[in-house]
Amino acid sequence: MPTEEEFKRFKQVREELNLTQSAFAEELGISATTADIERGRTRIPGQVVKELLKKYHINPLWLFGESSQKYLHSDKVSVTPKVVTVDSEGKENIVLVNAKAAAGYPSNIGDAQWFERLPAFGIPLPEYRNATFRGFQVDGDSMSPVLQSGEWIVGKAVDDMDGLSNRRMYVVVTADSVLVKKIQKEANSGFVNLVSLNPDYAPIRIDQNEIREMWQVSSKLTFNLEADTQQVSLQSLHQEMKELKAEVKRLVK
Known part of the structure:
Protein backbone atom coordinates (compact mmCIF):
# COMPACT_ATOMS: atom_id res chain seq x y z
CA MET A 1 0.00 0.00 0.00
CA PRO A 2 1.40 3.46 -0.84
CA THR A 3 2.56 5.43 2.18
CA GLU A 4 0.04 8.20 1.45
CA GLU A 5 -2.76 5.74 2.13
CA GLU A 6 -1.44 5.42 5.67
CA PHE A 7 -2.08 9.12 6.23
CA LYS A 8 -5.55 8.88 4.66
CA ARG A 9 -6.49 6.13 7.09
CA PHE A 10 -5.18 8.16 10.01
CA LYS A 11 -7.32 11.11 8.89
CA GLN A 12 -10.31 8.80 8.39
CA VAL A 13 -10.13 7.73 12.04
CA ARG A 14 -10.12 11.37 13.19
CA GLU A 15 -13.06 12.32 10.98
CA GLU A 16 -15.12 9.34 12.15
CA LEU A 17 -14.52 10.47 15.74
CA ASN A 18 -15.60 14.00 14.74
CA LEU A 19 -12.50 15.57 16.31
CA THR A 20 -10.54 18.58 15.13
CA GLN A 21 -6.85 18.16 14.38
CA SER A 22 -6.00 19.92 17.64
CA ALA A 23 -8.43 17.82 19.70
CA PHE A 24 -7.22 14.60 18.10
CA ALA A 25 -3.61 15.60 18.83
CA GLU A 26 -4.49 16.15 22.48
CA GLU A 27 -6.16 12.74 22.65
CA LEU A 28 -3.05 11.10 21.20
CA GLY A 29 -0.51 13.06 23.21
CA ILE A 30 0.89 15.07 20.28
CA SER A 31 2.22 18.51 21.17
CA ALA A 32 0.72 20.46 18.24
CA THR A 33 -1.90 19.18 15.78
CA THR A 34 -2.21 16.15 13.55
CA ALA A 35 -1.95 18.29 10.39
CA ASP A 36 1.62 17.24 9.50
CA ILE A 37 0.71 13.55 9.74
CA GLU A 38 -2.42 13.94 7.64
CA ARG A 39 -0.46 15.84 4.98
CA GLY A 40 2.21 13.15 4.86
CA ARG A 41 4.97 15.36 6.18
CA THR A 42 5.79 13.04 9.10
CA ARG A 43 5.23 9.34 9.68
CA ILE A 44 2.88 8.21 12.41
CA PRO A 45 4.91 7.94 15.66
CA GLY A 46 4.90 4.65 17.52
CA GLN A 47 3.36 6.30 20.59
CA VAL A 48 0.45 7.50 18.46
CA VAL A 49 -0.09 4.00 17.08
CA LYS A 50 -0.16 2.74 20.68
CA GLU A 51 -2.76 5.35 21.71
CA LEU A 52 -4.93 4.57 18.68
CA LEU A 53 -4.95 0.93 19.73
CA LYS A 54 -5.52 1.61 23.43
CA LYS A 55 -8.26 4.26 23.11
CA TYR A 56 -10.00 3.38 19.86
CA HIS A 57 -9.02 -0.27 19.21
CA ILE A 58 -7.48 0.63 15.84
CA ASN A 59 -5.53 -2.30 14.44
CA PRO A 60 -1.95 -1.11 13.65
CA LEU A 61 -1.78 -3.57 10.76
CA TRP A 62 -4.89 -2.00 9.23
CA LEU A 63 -3.42 1.46 9.70
CA PHE A 64 -0.34 0.50 7.68
CA GLY A 65 -2.23 -1.52 5.09
CA GLU A 66 -1.26 -5.00 6.27
CA SER A 67 -4.77 -6.09 7.27
CA SER A 68 -8.39 -5.48 6.25
CA GLN A 69 -9.52 -5.72 9.90
CA LYS A 70 -9.86 -2.17 11.16
CA TYR A 71 -10.55 -2.88 14.82
CA LEU A 72 -9.02 -5.26 17.32
CA HIS A 73 -11.62 -6.72 19.62
CA SER A 74 -11.47 -5.79 23.27
CA ASP A 75 -13.10 -7.68 26.12
CA LYS A 76 -15.52 -4.83 26.78
CA VAL A 77 -16.69 -2.25 24.26
CA SER A 78 -17.91 1.04 25.73
CA VAL A 79 -21.10 2.33 24.10
CA THR A 80 -22.03 4.96 26.69
CA PRO A 81 -23.41 8.36 25.57
CA LYS A 82 -20.74 10.83 24.50
CA VAL A 83 -22.84 13.89 25.49
CA VAL A 84 -25.50 14.33 28.17
CA THR A 85 -27.47 17.56 28.65
CA VAL A 86 -29.15 18.82 31.82
CA ASP A 87 -31.93 21.28 32.65
CA SER A 88 -31.72 24.42 34.78
CA GLU A 89 -31.89 22.31 37.94
CA GLY A 90 -29.03 20.05 36.88
CA LYS A 91 -31.28 17.08 36.08
CA GLU A 92 -30.61 15.09 32.92
CA ASN A 93 -32.82 15.85 29.94
CA PHE A 223 -50.32 9.30 18.19
CA ASN A 224 -52.61 7.09 16.12
CA LEU A 225 -53.56 4.06 18.16
CA GLU A 226 -56.48 2.99 15.98
CA ALA A 227 -54.42 2.99 12.78
CA ASP A 228 -51.53 1.34 14.62
CA THR A 229 -53.74 -1.52 15.85
CA GLN A 230 -55.16 -2.04 12.37
CA GLN A 231 -51.69 -2.10 10.86
CA VAL A 232 -50.55 -4.74 13.34
CA SER A 233 -53.55 -6.91 12.50
CA LEU A 234 -52.98 -6.60 8.76
CA GLN A 235 -49.29 -7.34 9.17
CA SER A 236 -50.05 -10.45 11.22
CA LEU A 237 -52.60 -11.62 8.65
CA HIS A 238 -50.11 -11.01 5.84
CA GLN A 239 -47.46 -13.07 7.63
CA GLU A 240 -49.90 -15.91 8.33
CA MET A 241 -50.90 -16.01 4.65
CA LYS A 242 -47.25 -16.23 3.59
CA GLU A 243 -46.66 -19.11 6.00
CA LEU A 244 -49.82 -20.90 4.81
CA LYS A 245 -48.76 -20.60 1.16
CA ALA A 246 -45.33 -21.97 1.99
CA GLU A 247 -46.88 -24.91 3.81
CA VAL A 248 -49.22 -25.65 0.88
CA LYS A 249 -46.28 -25.63 -1.54
CA ARG A 250 -44.37 -28.02 0.72
CA LEU A 251 -47.29 -30.47 0.89
CA VAL A 252 -47.80 -30.39 -2.89
CA LYS A 253 -44.16 -31.41 -3.45
Whole structure:
Protein backbone atom coordinates (compact mmCIF):
# COMPACT_ATOMS: atom_id res chain seq x y z
CA MET A 1 0.00 0.00 0.00
CA PRO A 2 1.40 3.46 -0.84
CA THR A 3 2.56 5.43 2.18
CA GLU A 4 0.04 8.20 1.45
CA GLU A 5 -2.76 5.74 2.13
CA GLU A 6 -1.44 5.42 5.67
CA PHE A 7 -2.08 9.12 6.23
CA LYS A 8 -5.55 8.88 4.66
CA ARG A 9 -6.49 6.13 7.09
CA PHE A 10 -5.18 8.16 10.01
CA LYS A 11 -7.32 11.11 8.89
CA GLN A 12 -10.31 8.80 8.39
CA VAL A 13 -10.13 7.73 12.04
CA ARG A 14 -10.12 11.37 13.19
CA GLU A 15 -13.06 12.32 10.98
CA GLU A 16 -15.12 9.34 12.15
CA LEU A 17 -14.52 10.47 15.74
CA ASN A 18 -15.60 14.00 14.74
CA LEU A 19 -12.50 15.57 16.31
CA THR A 20 -10.54 18.58 15.13
CA GLN A 21 -6.85 18.16 14.38
CA SER A 22 -6.00 19.92 17.64
CA ALA A 23 -8.43 17.82 19.70
CA PHE A 24 -7.22 14.60 18.10
CA ALA A 25 -3.61 15.60 18.83
CA GLU A 26 -4.49 16.15 22.48
CA GLU A 27 -6.16 12.74 22.65
CA LEU A 28 -3.05 11.10 21.20
CA GLY A 29 -0.51 13.06 23.21
CA ILE A 30 0.89 15.07 20.28
CA SER A 31 2.22 18.51 21.17
CA ALA A 32 0.72 20.46 18.24
CA THR A 33 -1.90 19.18 15.78
CA THR A 34 -2.21 16.15 13.55
CA ALA A 35 -1.95 18.29 10.39
CA ASP A 36 1.62 17.24 9.50
CA ILE A 37 0.71 13.55 9.74
CA GLU A 38 -2.42 13.94 7.64
CA ARG A 39 -0.46 15.84 4.98
CA GLY A 40 2.21 13.15 4.86
CA ARG A 41 4.97 15.36 6.18
CA THR A 42 5.79 13.04 9.10
CA ARG A 43 5.23 9.34 9.68
CA ILE A 44 2.88 8.21 12.41
CA PRO A 45 4.91 7.94 15.66
CA GLY A 46 4.90 4.65 17.52
CA GLN A 47 3.36 6.30 20.59
CA VAL A 48 0.45 7.50 18.46
CA VAL A 49 -0.09 4.00 17.08
CA LYS A 50 -0.16 2.74 20.68
CA GLU A 51 -2.76 5.35 21.71
CA LEU A 52 -4.93 4.57 18.68
CA LEU A 53 -4.95 0.93 19.73
CA LYS A 54 -5.52 1.61 23.43
CA LYS A 55 -8.26 4.26 23.11
CA TYR A 56 -10.00 3.38 19.86
CA HIS A 57 -9.02 -0.27 19.21
CA ILE A 58 -7.48 0.63 15.84
CA ASN A 59 -5.53 -2.30 14.44
CA PRO A 60 -1.95 -1.11 13.65
CA LEU A 61 -1.78 -3.57 10.76
CA TRP A 62 -4.89 -2.00 9.23
CA LEU A 63 -3.42 1.46 9.70
CA PHE A 64 -0.34 0.50 7.68
CA GLY A 65 -2.23 -1.52 5.09
CA GLU A 66 -1.26 -5.00 6.27
CA SER A 67 -4.77 -6.09 7.27
CA SER A 68 -8.39 -5.48 6.25
CA GLN A 69 -9.52 -5.72 9.90
CA LYS A 70 -9.86 -2.17 11.16
CA TYR A 71 -10.55 -2.88 14.82
CA LEU A 72 -9.02 -5.26 17.32
CA HIS A 73 -11.62 -6.72 19.62
CA SER A 74 -11.47 -5.79 23.27
CA ASP A 75 -13.10 -7.68 26.12
CA LYS A 76 -15.52 -4.83 26.78
CA VAL A 77 -16.69 -2.25 24.26
CA SER A 78 -17.91 1.04 25.73
CA VAL A 79 -21.10 2.33 24.10
CA THR A 80 -22.03 4.96 26.69
CA PRO A 81 -23.41 8.36 25.57
CA LYS A 82 -20.74 10.83 24.50
CA VAL A 83 -22.84 13.89 25.49
CA VAL A 84 -25.50 14.33 28.17
CA THR A 85 -27.47 17.56 28.65
CA VAL A 86 -29.15 18.82 31.82
CA ASP A 87 -31.93 21.28 32.65
CA SER A 88 -31.72 24.42 34.78
CA GLU A 89 -31.89 22.31 37.94
CA GLY A 90 -29.03 20.05 36.88
CA LYS A 91 -31.28 17.08 36.08
CA GLU A 92 -30.61 15.09 32.92
CA ASN A 93 -32.82 15.85 29.94
CA ILE A 94 -34.31 13.41 27.51
CA VAL A 95 -33.02 14.82 24.23
CA LEU A 96 -35.27 14.25 21.22
CA VAL A 97 -33.63 13.21 17.94
CA ASN A 98 -36.05 13.38 15.02
CA ALA A 99 -35.50 11.56 11.72
CA LYS A 100 -33.82 14.59 10.13
CA ALA A 101 -31.47 15.15 13.08
CA ALA A 102 -30.57 11.45 13.13
CA ALA A 103 -28.81 11.88 9.79
CA GLY A 104 -26.30 14.21 11.46
CA TYR A 105 -26.16 12.41 14.82
CA PRO A 106 -23.06 10.23 14.15
CA SER A 107 -20.95 13.14 12.90
CA ASN A 108 -21.94 15.28 15.91
CA ILE A 109 -21.82 12.53 18.53
CA GLY A 110 -19.31 14.41 20.67
CA ASP A 111 -20.51 17.97 20.02
CA ALA A 112 -22.26 19.27 23.15
CA GLN A 113 -23.45 22.44 21.40
CA TRP A 114 -25.18 20.40 18.68
CA PHE A 115 -27.10 18.43 21.31
CA GLU A 116 -28.06 21.56 23.22
CA ARG A 117 -29.88 22.82 20.12
CA LEU A 118 -32.16 19.77 20.07
CA PRO A 119 -35.49 19.80 21.94
CA ALA A 120 -35.47 18.10 25.33
CA PHE A 121 -37.92 17.29 28.11
CA GLY A 122 -38.27 15.31 31.33
CA ILE A 123 -40.71 12.61 32.43
CA PRO A 124 -41.54 12.67 36.19
CA LEU A 125 -42.03 8.92 36.49
CA PRO A 126 -39.91 6.45 38.52
CA GLU A 127 -39.15 4.43 35.36
CA TYR A 128 -37.15 7.39 34.03
CA ARG A 129 -34.96 7.99 37.07
CA ASN A 130 -31.34 7.06 37.84
CA ALA A 131 -30.38 6.51 34.20
CA THR A 132 -29.77 8.40 30.97
CA PHE A 133 -32.54 8.35 28.36
CA ARG A 134 -32.83 9.66 24.81
CA GLY A 135 -35.75 9.90 22.38
CA PHE A 136 -35.49 8.88 18.72
CA GLN A 137 -38.03 9.10 15.92
CA VAL A 138 -38.60 5.90 13.97
CA ASP A 139 -37.85 6.21 10.27
CA GLY A 140 -38.96 3.41 7.94
CA ASP A 141 -40.75 0.09 8.40
CA SER A 142 -37.88 -2.28 9.26
CA MET A 143 -39.28 -2.83 12.79
CA SER A 144 -42.90 -3.17 11.71
CA PRO A 145 -45.36 -4.21 13.11
CA VAL A 146 -44.09 -3.19 16.56
CA LEU A 147 -42.76 0.21 15.50
CA GLN A 148 -44.22 2.36 12.75
CA SER A 149 -42.45 5.12 10.85
CA GLY A 150 -42.95 8.48 12.55
CA GLU A 151 -43.45 7.09 16.07
CA TRP A 152 -41.09 8.04 18.88
CA ILE A 153 -39.16 5.65 21.09
CA VAL A 154 -37.31 6.34 24.33
CA GLY A 155 -34.08 4.45 24.89
CA LYS A 156 -32.09 3.85 28.06
CA ALA A 157 -28.32 4.22 27.72
CA VAL A 158 -26.32 0.98 27.60
CA ASP A 159 -22.83 0.96 29.15
CA ASP A 160 -21.32 -2.01 27.33
CA MET A 161 -22.21 -5.02 25.20
CA ASP A 162 -22.15 -7.63 27.97
CA GLY A 163 -25.75 -7.43 29.14
CA LEU A 164 -27.53 -7.32 25.78
CA SER A 165 -30.71 -9.34 25.38
CA ASN A 166 -31.72 -10.83 22.04
CA ARG A 167 -35.35 -10.22 23.03
CA ARG A 168 -35.02 -6.44 23.33
CA MET A 169 -34.80 -3.68 20.73
CA TYR A 170 -31.93 -1.21 20.65
CA VAL A 171 -31.02 2.06 18.99
CA VAL A 172 -27.57 1.40 17.53
CA VAL A 173 -25.36 4.36 16.61
CA THR A 174 -22.44 3.63 14.29
CA ALA A 175 -19.99 5.96 12.57
CA ASP A 176 -22.49 6.71 9.80
CA SER A 177 -25.99 5.69 10.86
CA VAL A 178 -28.64 5.45 13.58
CA LEU A 179 -30.58 2.17 13.44
CA VAL A 180 -33.32 0.53 15.50
CA LYS A 181 -32.76 -3.24 15.60
CA LYS A 182 -32.66 -6.37 17.69
CA ILE A 183 -29.14 -7.61 18.48
CA GLN A 184 -27.71 -11.10 18.03
CA LYS A 185 -24.16 -11.59 19.26
CA GLU A 186 -22.06 -14.20 17.51
CA ALA A 187 -20.37 -16.76 19.73
CA ASN A 188 -16.56 -16.50 19.83
CA SER A 189 -16.67 -13.51 17.54
CA GLY A 190 -16.44 -9.74 17.79
CA PHE A 191 -19.32 -9.35 15.35
CA VAL A 192 -23.01 -8.78 15.98
CA ASN A 193 -26.05 -9.06 13.74
CA LEU A 194 -28.58 -6.25 13.64
CA VAL A 195 -31.94 -7.89 13.03
CA SER A 196 -35.17 -6.29 11.79
CA LEU A 197 -38.65 -7.46 12.79
CA ASN A 198 -39.86 -6.99 9.22
CA PRO A 199 -38.80 -10.17 7.37
CA ASP A 200 -38.25 -8.20 4.16
CA TYR A 201 -35.03 -6.78 5.68
CA ALA A 202 -31.92 -8.96 5.88
CA PRO A 203 -29.74 -8.88 9.03
CA ILE A 204 -26.79 -6.49 9.04
CA ARG A 205 -23.50 -7.97 10.30
CA ILE A 206 -21.06 -5.47 11.81
CA ASP A 207 -17.95 -5.40 13.98
CA GLN A 208 -19.10 -4.49 17.50
CA ASN A 209 -16.20 -2.02 17.74
CA GLU A 210 -17.97 0.04 15.06
CA ILE A 211 -20.79 0.79 17.51
CA ARG A 212 -20.43 4.23 19.13
CA GLU A 213 -23.56 4.30 21.32
CA MET A 214 -26.39 1.95 22.17
CA TRP A 215 -29.78 2.63 23.74
CA GLN A 216 -32.17 -0.07 24.94
CA VAL A 217 -35.69 0.78 23.78
CA SER A 218 -37.84 1.05 26.90
CA SER A 219 -41.02 2.74 25.65
CA LYS A 220 -42.65 4.40 22.66
CA LEU A 221 -44.89 7.36 21.94
CA THR A 222 -47.57 6.91 19.31
CA PHE A 223 -50.32 9.30 18.19
CA ASN A 224 -52.61 7.09 16.12
CA LEU A 225 -53.56 4.06 18.16
CA GLU A 226 -56.48 2.99 15.98
CA ALA A 227 -54.42 2.99 12.78
CA ASP A 228 -51.53 1.34 14.62
CA THR A 229 -53.74 -1.52 15.85
CA GLN A 230 -55.16 -2.04 12.37
CA GLN A 231 -51.69 -2.10 10.86
CA VAL A 232 -50.55 -4.74 13.34
CA SER A 233 -53.55 -6.91 12.50
CA LEU A 234 -52.98 -6.60 8.76
CA GLN A 235 -49.29 -7.34 9.17
CA SER A 236 -50.05 -10.45 11.22
CA LEU A 237 -52.60 -11.62 8.65
CA HIS A 238 -50.11 -11.01 5.84
CA GLN A 239 -47.46 -13.07 7.63
CA GLU A 240 -49.90 -15.91 8.33
CA MET A 241 -50.90 -16.01 4.65
CA LYS A 242 -47.25 -16.23 3.59
CA GLU A 243 -46.66 -19.11 6.00
CA LEU A 244 -49.82 -20.90 4.81
CA LYS A 245 -48.76 -20.60 1.16
CA ALA A 246 -45.33 -21.97 1.99
CA GLU A 247 -46.88 -24.91 3.81
CA VAL A 248 -49.22 -25.65 0.88
CA LYS A 249 -46.28 -25.63 -1.54
CA ARG A 250 -44.37 -28.02 0.72
CA LEU A 251 -47.29 -30.47 0.89
CA VAL A 252 -47.80 -30.39 -2.89
CA LYS A 253 -44.16 -31.41 -3.45
